[in-house]
Amino acid sequence: NEVGSGVVPATAAGRRFRDELGxxxxxxxxxxxxxxxxxxxxxxxxRG
Known part of the structure; x- marks a missing residue:
């Protein structure tokens, strides 16, 4: 998915979600x- 392709999330929870999903x-x-x-x-x- 493209969760990490957008702007930096404004909240700590949003940034953690993005990082964990990555x-x-x-x-x-x-x-x-x-x-x-x-x-x-x-x-x-x-790859592949």
């Missing part, structure tokens, strides 16, 4: 052979 996404991606990002309907191959 760590979770990185951990999931580390277990995958293929990693894709879809932006505006376009598929970008990040």
């Amino acid at each position: 760590r979770l996404n990185a951990a999931v991606a580390a277990e995958c052979e293929q990693v894709l990002l879809v932006v505006a309907g376009q598929v970008l191959v990040l």
Whole structure:
């Protein structure tokens, strides 16, 4: 998802959510052979 692609959240809770979600996404991606990002309907191959 694109939670970390926007502006810096105004609250500490929002920043923590963004950071924790980023760590979770990185951990999931580390277990995958293929990693894709879809932006505006376009598929970008990040790995694989």
